[in-house]
Amino acid sequence: MAKSEKMFRCSECGAKYHKWLGKCEDCGQWNCIIEEIQTDSFSAAGKSAMEFRALSLFQEKIDRKLSDIGEFDRVLGGGAVPGSVILIGGDPGIGKSTLLLQVSAALSQDYSCVYISGEESAEQICMRAERLEAGNSGVKLACETDVGVIIRSLGNDVDFLVVDSIQTLRSSFVESIPGTVSQVRACAYELINFAKTTGSTVFLVGHVTKDGAIAGPKVLEHMVDTVLYFEGERGNSYRILRSVKNRYGPCDELGIFEMQQRGLVSVQNPSVLFLTQRDEDVPGSVVFSGIEGSRPLLVEAQALVSKSYFTSPRRTVVGWDLNRLFTILAVLESKCRISFSDRDVYLNIAGGLKISEPACDLAAALSLLSARSGKAISRETCAFGEIGLTGEIRSVARCQERVKEAEKLGFRNIILPHSNRFHRGAFPSVNFIEVKTLMEVLEAVGTGCP
Numbered sequence: 001m002a003k004s005e006k007m008f009r010c011s012e013c014g015a016k017y018h019k020w021l022g023k024c025e026d027c028g029q030w031n032c033i034i035e036e037i038q039t040d041s042f043s044a045a046g047k048s049a050m051e052f053r054a055l056s057l058f059q060e061k062i063d064r065k066l067s068d069i070g071e072f073d074r075v076l077g078g079g080a081v082p083g084s085v086i087l088i089g090g091d092p093g094i095g096k097s098t099l100l101l102q103v104s105a106a107l108s109q110d111y112s113c114v115y116i117s118g119e120e121s122a123e124q125i126c127m128r129a130e131r132l133e134a135g136n137s138g139v140k141l142a143c144e145t146d147v148g149v150i151i152r153s154l155g156n157d158v159d160f161l162v163v164d165s166i167q168t169l170r171s172s173f174v175e176s177i178p179g180t181v182s183q184v185r186a187c188a189y190e191l192i193n194f195a196k197t198t199g200s201t202v203f204l205v206g207h208v209t210k211d212g213a214i215a216g217p218k219v220l221e222h223m224v225d226t227v228l229y230f231e232g233e234r235g236n237s238y239r240i241l242r243s244v245k246n247r248y249g250p251c252d253e254l255g256i257f258e259m260q261q262r263g264l265v266s267v268q269n270p271s272v273l274f275l276t277q278r279d280e281d282v283p284g285s286v287v288f289s290g291i292e293g294s295r296p297l298l299v300e301a302q303a304l305v306s307k308s309y310f311t312s313p314r315r316t317v318v319g320w321d322l323n324r325l326f327t328i329l330a331v332l333e334s335k336c337r338i339s340f341s342d343r344d345v346y347l348n349i350a351g352g353l354k355i356s357e358p359a360c361d362l363a364a365a366l367s368l369l370s371a372r373s374g375k376a377i378s379r380e381t382c383a384f385g386e387i388g389l390t391g392e393i394r395s396v397a398r399c400q401e402r403v404k405e406a407e408k409l410g411f412r413n414i415i416l417p418h419s420n421r422f423h424r425g426a427f428p429s430v431n432f433i434e435v436k437t438l439m440e441v442l443e444a445v446g447t448g449c450p
Contacts, residue, residue, distance in 0.1 A: 006035065007035075008020050008021070008033050008034065008035055009033070009034060009180075009181045009182060010024040010026065010027060010029065010032050010033055010034075010181070011032045011033075011034050011180065011181055012024065012027050012029045012032045013026050013027040013029075013217065013218065014181045014185070014217030014218065014219060015027070017033060020033055020035065021033050034176075034180065034181075062081060062082060063082075064076075064077075064078050064079030064080060064081055065079050065080045065082065065107065065110075065111060065159070065160075065201070066078075066079040066080075067079070067080070067103050067106045067107050068106050069102065069103060069106055069266060070266045070268070071241065071255030071256060071257060071266040071267065072099070072103055072241065072255060072266075074253060074255055074293075074294075075228060075241050075242075075243050075249075075253045075254070075255040075293075076226065076243075076246070076248070076249060077243075077246055077248050077249015077250060077253065078249065080160070080201045081201070081225070081248045082159075082199045082200070082201060083195050083196055083198075083199045083200070083201065084195065084201055084202075084225040084226060084247075084248060085188075085191065085192050085195050085201075085202045085204065085223075085224040085225050085226070086201070086202070086203050086204065086224065086225065086226040086227075086228065087166075087204045087206050087214065087220065087221065087224040087226065087227050087228065088100065088203060088204070088205055088206065088228045088229075088230060089205075089206040089207070089208045089213075089214040089227070089228070089229050089230070090208060090229060090230030090231065091208060091212075091230075091231075091232075092207075093234075094230050094231070094232055094239065095230060095232070095239055095257075095259060095264060096164075096205050096230050097120075097128070097164055097205065098128065098132065098259075098263055098264060099230065099239075099241070099257070099264055100115075100162045100164065100203055100205065101115065101125070101128060101129060101132060101134060101139075101162075102132055102134065102263050102264060103162075103203075104134075104137070104139045104160065104162055105129070105132070105134035105137035105139055107159070107160050108137045108138035108139045109137070109138070111159035111160055112138075112140075112157055112158050112159045112160070113138065113139045113140065113158075113159065113160040113161075113162070114139070114140045114141075114142070114154060114158050114160070114161050114162070115139050115140070115141050115142075115162045115164070116142055116143070116144055116150055116161065116162065116163050116164065117141070117142075117143050117164050118143070118144065118145040118163075118164065118165065118168030118169060118178075119164060119165060119168055120143070120164075121143060122141055122142075122143055125141060126141075131261075131262070131263070132262060132263040133262055133263075145168050145169055145170055145178060146169075146170060146171075146172070147169045147170065147171050147186075147187045147190050147191065148171065148172055148190070150163075150169075151190060151191075151194050154194070154198075154200075156198045158198070158200045159200060159201065160200065160201050160202075160203070161191075161194075161195075161200050161201070161202045161203070162202075162203045162205075163191065163202065163203065163204050163205065164205040165204070165205035165206060165207055166184060166187060166188060166191075166204045166205065166206055166216070166220070167179040167184060167206070167207045167215060167216065169183070169184075169187040170183055170187065171183060171186040171187050171190060173186055174186045179215075179216075181216060181217045184216040184217060184220060185216075185217055185219060185220065185223075188204070188220055188223055188224070189223070191204065192223055192224065204224065206220070212229075214227070221245060224245075225246070225247045225248065226243065226245060226246045226247065226248070226249075227243070227244050227245040227246075228241055228242065228243055228244070229241075229242045229244060230242075231352075231354070232259075232352060233352045236351075236352045237258055237259045237260070238256060238257070238258055238259070238267070238273070238351065238352060239256070239257045239258070239259055239264060240254060240255070240256055240257075240352070240353065240354075241254070241255040241256075241257065242254055242255075243293070250293055250294055252292070252293050253292075253293030253294060254292040254293045254295075254297070256270045256273070270297055271296070271297055271298040271299075271405060271409055272409065273351065274297075274298065274299045274300060274350060274351040274353065275287065275298060275299075275300060275409065280379070281376035281377070281378060281379050282376055283370045283371050283373070283374050283375060283376045284302055284303040284304055284305070284367050284368075284370050284371030285300060285301075285302055285303075285367060285370070285376070285377070285379070286300070286301050286363045286364075286366040286367040286370065286377055286381070286383055287299070287300055287301070287363065287379075287381070287382045287383070287406075287411065288300070288301050288355070288359075288360050288362075288363035288364075288382070288383060288384055289382050289383075289384045289402035289403070289405060289406045289411075289414075290355060290357060290359060290360060290384065290402070291357065291359070291397070291398050291401065291402065295401075296398075296401045296402050296404070296405035297353075297405070298382065298405060298406060298409060298411075299349055299350060299351060299353055299355065300349070300350040300351070301320075301347070301348075301349060301350075301360065301363045301364050301366075301367045302347070302348045302349075302350055302367060303345070303346065303347050303348075303364070303367035303368045303370070303371040304344075304345075304346040304371055305340065305343045305344070305345055305346075305368065305371040305372045306343060306344050307342065307343060307344070308342055308343055308344045310344075313340070313341065313342065313343055313344050313345065314344040314345070314346070315329075315344075315345050316344075316345070316346045316347070317346075317347045317348075318347070318348045318349065319348060319349030319350075319352070319353055319354050319355060320347060320349055320354075320355055320360065320364065321356065324358070324360075324361065324364070325345070325347055325364070327387075327389070328361060328364055328365050328368065328387060329345065329368070331365075331387055331388075331389060331391055331438065332365065332368070332369070332438065334391075335390070335391035335437075335438055335439070336391070336438050336439060336442060338369070338372065340368070340372070343372070345368065347364060347367070347368070357396075358386040358387075358396075359384045359385060359386055359396040359397075359402075360384070361385065361386050361387040362383045362384060362385035362386070362387060362393060362415065362417075362441070363383045363384060365387060365438065365441070366383055366415070366441070366445065369442070369445075375446065377445055378413060380410065380411055380412045380413055381411065381412075381413040381414070381415065381445075382406040382411040382413070382414050382415070383414070383415040383416070384396055384399075384402055384415075384416060385415070385416055385417040385435070386417075387438065391437050391438045391439070392436060392437055393417045393418070393419075393435050393436060393437060393438070393440075393441070394417060394419070395417045395419040395420045396417065396420065399416065399420040399422055400422040400423075400426075402416075403416070403422075403427055403430065404427070406430075407427050407429065407430050411430075412429060412430060412431055413430075413431045413433060414430055414431070414432055414433065415433045415435060415441065415444065415445070416432065416433070416434060416435075417434070417435065417436075418434040418435060418436045419436075433445075
C-alpha cells in the first residue's frame with residue numbers, strides 16, 4: 001500500500017520543510033510555503049541489479065530529425081534528437097503554442113506527432129491550425145491533464161509529443177493541485193521517463209513568472225535536455241528563440257522569427273532586419289558586429305544624451321546590461337575627461353534584441369560620445385571591442401567572422417582592437433581602424449566632447 005507523507009514545500013524554489021513557515025529560509029520569499037501530501041509509490045525492493053556495458057558499445061550515430069523550419073532547427077543544434085525533452089518558456093501570448101503547432105505540422109509530414117493541450121479546447125486549436133494553414137496536417141490532437149492517462153494512451157509509436165503546458169498536468173501520485181512544485185516535478189519525471197524509454201522527442205511548454213523565469217522548481221530546467229526561451233516585445237512583430245541550455249548543441253544559439261498573419265516565419269538574414277531604417281548619418285548611432293550563437297549578427301546601438309534637471313541624472317538601458325553602462329561612463333570620465341554627471345543617458349539596442357557579450361562596449365561608448373558631442377559617425381562604420389577599466393581596448397573572439405558579416409552588408413570602416421590578429425588582406429575593400437585605448441578611439445573618429 002502506498003505511504004502518504006505530509007510535507008511543506010516552497011512554491012518558488014522547491015525547498016522542503018517539515019512544518020509551515022512564513023518565510024522560505026532558502027530563497028527568502030514570504031508566504032510561499034504550501035502544504036502537500038505526497039504519495040510514495042516507488043520502492044527499490046525486488047529490483048534486479050543494474051547491467052553495465054562498455055562505453056564503446058553505445059557509440060552509435062544518432063540521426064537528428066529536421067522540421068524544415070530553419071531557425072528552429074538551428075537553435076536545437078541541427079534538429080531534434082530522439083529521446084530528448086525540450087522545455088520552451090515565454091511570456092503569455094508571445095507565440096509558444098503557435099510555434100509548436102507549426103513545428104508539429106511540419107514534422108507530421110514524415111513522423112508521428114501528437115499535440116496534447118491542457119489549456120485550450122480542441123476547437124480552439126483547430127481554429128489556430130486553420131489560420132496557420134496547418135489544418136490538413138497529420139498531427140493527432142487531444143485535450144487531457146492527467147499525465148498517467150496521456151502516457152498510457154500514447155504507446156511506443158509516437159515520434160514527437162507536444163505538451164501545452166507542463167503547469168496544467170497532474171499526477172495521481174501527488175495529492176496537490178496542478179502547477180504546484182510537486183506536481184510539476186512529478187509530471188516532468190514521468191514524461192522524461194517516457195521519452196527516454198520510447199525514443200520520442202517531447203516538447204514541454206512552460207509558464208514564466210513576472211521576472212521572466214520559468215515557473216515551478218528550478219530542478220525542472222535541470223531535468224530536461226534543452227531549455228529555450230521565446231522572447232519579444234508586444235509592439236514588435238519579431239520574436240527571438242534563445243537557447244540557454246542544450247545537451248546536444250550550443251547553449252547560446254539564437255533564432256529569429258517574424259509574426260505574420262499565417263504564423264511565424266523564419267528570418268534568414270537578421271542583420272539586414274535590424275539595420276533597415278539607417279538611411280542617414282545621425283548622432284548617437286553606431287553599428288555593432290556581434291556574435292549570437294554560431295553566427296555573426298549586426299545591430300545598431302543608439303544613444304541619447306540630454307541635459308539633466310534632476311539631482312541624480314537618469315540612466316536607462318534597453319537591450320543591454322545597465323552595469324556595463326555605468327562602467328563605460330566611469331571609464332570615459334576617468335580616462336578621457338568626458339563627464340556625463342550632469343546629463344541624462346539613454347542607451348538602446350534597436351530591434352528588441354538583448355546583447356550580453358562585452359564586445360559591445362566599444363560601439364556603446366562611440367554612440368555615447370557621438371550623442372554627447374552631436375557629431376555623427378558615418379553609417380558605413382562598424383565597431384566592436386571590449387573596454388577595460390584602464391581604458392584599453394581588449395581583443396574579442398571570432399573577429400574574422402564579424403568583419404566578414406560587416407563587409408557583406410556594405411560597411412567600409414571597421415573599428416576594432418589592435419590586438420586582434422587575422423589576415424587583413426582577405427578584406428581589400430575594408431578600412432581597418434585599429435585602436436589600443438579609448439584616447440586613440442577619440443582621435444580616430446573625432447568625437448571629442450566639450
